[in-house]
Amino acid sequence: MAISNNIRPGRHFLQIPGPTNVPDRVLRAMDYPTIDHRGPDFAELGLRVLERIKLIFKTSEPVIIFPASGTGAWEAALVNTLSAGDKILMFETGHFSTLWWDIAQKFKIEVDFVQGDWRTGVDPNIVEQKLKEDKDKKIKAVCAVHNETSTGVTSRIGEIRKAMDNAEHPALLFVDTISSLGSIDYRHEEWKVDVTVGGSQKGLLLPPGLSFNAISSKALEAYKTSELPKSYWDWGPMLENNKKGYFPYTPATNLFYGLDEAINMLTEEGLDNVFKRHKRFAEATRVAVNSWGLEILCKNPEEYSDSLTAVMVPDGHDADFLRKTILDHYNMSLGTGLAKVAGKIFRIGHLGDFNELMLAGTLAGVEMGLMKSKIPYNKGGILKALEYLC
Numbered sequence: 001m002a003i004s005n006n007i008r009p010g011r012h013f014l015q016i017p018g019p020t021n022v023p024d025r026v027l028r029a030m031d032y033p034t035i036d037h038r039g040p041d042f043a044e045l046g047l048r049v050l051e052r053i054k055l056i057f058k059t060s061e062p063v064i065i066f067p068a069s070g071t072g073a074w075e076a077a078l079v080n081t082l083s084a085g086d087k088i089l090m091f092e093t094g095h096f097s098t099l100w101w102d103i104a105q106k107f108k109i110e111v112d113f114v115q116g117d118w119r120t121g122v123d124p125n126i127v128e129q130k131l132k133e134d135k136d137k138k139i140k141a142v143c144a145v146h147n148e149t150s151t152g153v154t155s156r157i158g159e160i161r162k163a164m165d166n167a168e169h170p171a172l173l174f175v176d177t178i179s180s181l182g183s184i185d186y187r188h189e190e191w192k193v194d195v196t197v198g199g200s201q202k203g204l205l206l207p208p209g210l211s212f213n214a215i216s217s218k219a220l221e222a223y224k225t226s227e228l229p230k231s232y233w234d235w236g237p238m239l240e241n242n243k244k245g246y247f248p249y250t251p252a253t254n255l256f257y258g259l260d261e262a263i264n265m266l267t268e269e270g271l272d273n274v275f276k277r278h279k280r281f282a283e284a285t286r287v288a289v290n291s292w293g294l295e296i297l298c299k300n301p302e303e304y305s306d307s308l309t310a311v312m313v314p315d316g317h318d319a320d321f322l323r324k325t326i327l328d329h330y331n332m333s334l335g336t337g338l339a340k341v342a343g344k345i346f347r348i349g350h351l352g353d354f355n356e357l358m359l360a361g362t363l364a365g366v367e368m369g370l371m372k373s374k375i376p377y378n379k380g381g382i383l384k385a386l387e388y389l390c
């Protein structure tokens, strides 16, 4: 392999909004021999993890774990509950909601895709209105991305649930929590979500490779009549095998060791404290961005994301040039602008295993990058953020 000339001493700052920095405790937990996934030791681990992961989703109902990226769990949510020709309601909150829509279309699901401006979340009033208009109750599911990672906008799932209840509509509710689980308050059971989609590599403190479907009994009812083809993603054999701690195919054994430890870490800190920590760091980041005189992509303060901040660069400047400058000179990766917002924004990830000094380093890197790449800004945003934290 060619060796790069870019020698970068010290620790790399991985401040993209996922994958996130994997804590040493989790890395060490995974550094352990892979065991027989049909043997008794695995069953014990499997049962323990399948039970305890429910705490993170705030549910008492089953959580299915796939050895797959989050995208797989999106597909699983659809193919296990729907049939070709079914109608569903989706919202264009950004790149990730658009990708989910793509999958639905490939399965010949009929999607009412409500257009959006990539700066706001799902509007609960539109949910209510659309469901009330659906007199024959043809809409089978409402799909929402909780935290739109491409824009840094968090939709209010509790309010979407209320809107669905107000409309007295029986549609299922599917929510993507890939970049909010374990970093932003989320309540699968209380909000009566039918399928929650999750992934391992963001707030869950793990490397990529696991994804999740937390399911409700209503979703399981829908499974019984769903006709979309499913094999790898089929919930049936999963739930059957999971009863004894096993899987229908080889699970990602070492990621399970890591997940067990990640759940230890999240529960030791306490989920509510985890959420408060994320909120505080997000607020400090916004203090810095505002003080730099740059604009946050998210329009409504009540929808600000606590796991990442998407920042607009002034017209005539290239956000990817800024990102490249920061990587080349200060060894930090920031998130790129995806699709419609490519080159216009950069994204600061502030989620996962993260503390004050990591945030200070991150903001220092951004401020130095702004200086170096000659983007107009007001100096000292980092100091304002540090004051906020003290």
Ligand SMILES: *Cc1c(COP(=O)(O)O)cnc(C)c1O
Residues within 6 Å of the ligand: 018, 069, 070, 071, 072, 096, 145, 147, 148, 149, 176, 177, 178, 179, 199, 208
């Ligand atoms: C990262 C992410 C995805 C995609 O997950 P993969 O693991 O890359 O398949 C989907 N939705 C959201 C909200 C994400 O943040």
